[in-house]
Amino acid sequence: MSDTIAGRFTLLDPIASGGSGTVWIARDERFGNLCAAKVLRQRDSADLLRFVRENTVRLNHPHVLAPYAWAAEDAHVVIAMPLVTGGDLAGLLRAGRRFSAAATAEAMRQILSGLTAVHVAGWIHRDIKPANTMIDAEQPDVHLLVADFGIAVDTNAPRLTHSGIVHGTPGFVAPEIMMGGDISPAQDVWAAGQIGKRMLGLDDEAAAEAVRTSADPLASGLVHLLDDLTAADARQRPTPETAAAALSRLGLRGPFHFADGTPWHPQRVISSKALPQDPAPTLALVPQADPTRVDDRRAASGPPAPGSPPGGAAHGGADAHPHTAIGHPRASTQQRSSGRGLAASAAVFAFIGALLILVGIFLPDYLG
Incomplete structure (x- = not known):
């Protein structure tokens, strides 16, 4: 070409x-x-x-x-x-990295803030996952962006048809969608909560036990929020705006760390x-x-x-x-x-x- x-x-x-x-x-x-x-x-x-x-x-x-x-x-x-230029969250998770409660809370605040804008504009993303959460390595601290709107749905536009096909990525498709329910912004919230659980290590039995029994009030509060975001009943999930606002009130400030205490400094993964x-x-x-x-x-x-x-x-x-x-x-x-x-x-x-x-x-x- x-x-x-x-x-x-x-x-x-x-x-x-x-x-x-x-x-x-x-x-x-x-x-x-x-x-x-x-x-x-x-x-x-x-x-x-x-x-x-x-x-x-x-x-x-x-x-x-x-x-x-x-x-x-x-x-x-x-x-x-x-x-x-900083790749995506999926790359870090595949490398076995887990994140501190503060880093996870800040990442969730940014993701939920982005989702708030998406939903206010009338869109449902439908494919929220670590691979679609991009990292901007040119910023001085952690900066995440919701990306890839290839299967997004505009709720303000007429639907041409209703199908029983499930769209999304296994592990990040809300239970009501798996059962053939109607799409809604709540499915993006559920998927975002799944990202947070993986960042915090709640998908690993040993790590989950340590996090859930932690005496750290931030970790405890974050676990409760992630459980709310991934509630089986879509009606029980908070909106992304409500959840983001709750995290914003924590006043989190960097630098942020991985769970092992090493600093999380986003780096370029693109060499050109x-x-x-x-x-x-x-x-x-x-x-x-x-x-x-x-x-x-x-x-x-x-x-x-x-x-x-x-x-x-x-x-x-x-x-x-x-x-x-x-x-x-x-x-x-x-x-x-x-x-x-x-x-x-x-x-x-x-x-x-x-x-x-x-x-x-x-x-x-x-x-x-």
Whole structure:
């Protein structure tokens, strides 16, 4: 494929590969910053449906990793999101790491804070798990983000069909979903509680006994909260907002530690010459934005690249930046110059919309 997709995303280094495509470190030529570019390998209906779902989620929150732009050219479709270099919680858990009560409480506060924004926006994630909890190694302390909205459901949109297919990852699917119940935000809460239990070691019999009998009031209170989050009856679970607020009142401050007492300093797990040597924050809220509310804008990680075309990519390139990095509206001349890109974007979305109709007819169960 071309090194640059749609004249906007220059692919620099592949960092992950899956069944539907490859994630690259890329340079966003419009804003001049590095990003993660997910490139679809083939245009089949299932991959495009996940793409449409994920790209539709536009949230500006410090603990949510959502797409901020997309582009299409010939056989390639790409979505871009801020680059996060610290891997995910799954990698640490696979390595046998367990976390202190304070570190687990802070991680849960951040995850639940992100889920609050997701639910307020009308989305149910449906695949909350350690592998979808990303770690930002460019921040001075522990900073987690909820990621991967490929099977998320918009509760404000009409459901095309109701199916008996269970979506999610074994071990993180709420019991009511396993029994064929209706989806709800409570299933994300249950999955988040399961993450906390694994971080604290409650999934291991020996470790669980030590944690549950600990005299540490923080550990005791956290265990009770995690039990509430994973209550069998969905109606008994607290909302993520309530649980996050309870954890916020603890006033936790780093540095945070693993259960064995060693410091938890997030480190880069990506090795690439494309990355700058000095860590720099990868996320930035729009100036004066309230981080506790949902916002459909995301600031770029850096200033616009000198000489970059104001209208964006020639083949797509719609994004969530009604403002530049400094927060001022773009000039009307720039808006007019983006018309050609918007027309191409509309054509691509028309194609995707038609494809979704066909998917609804021939693959109705997938849309559940």
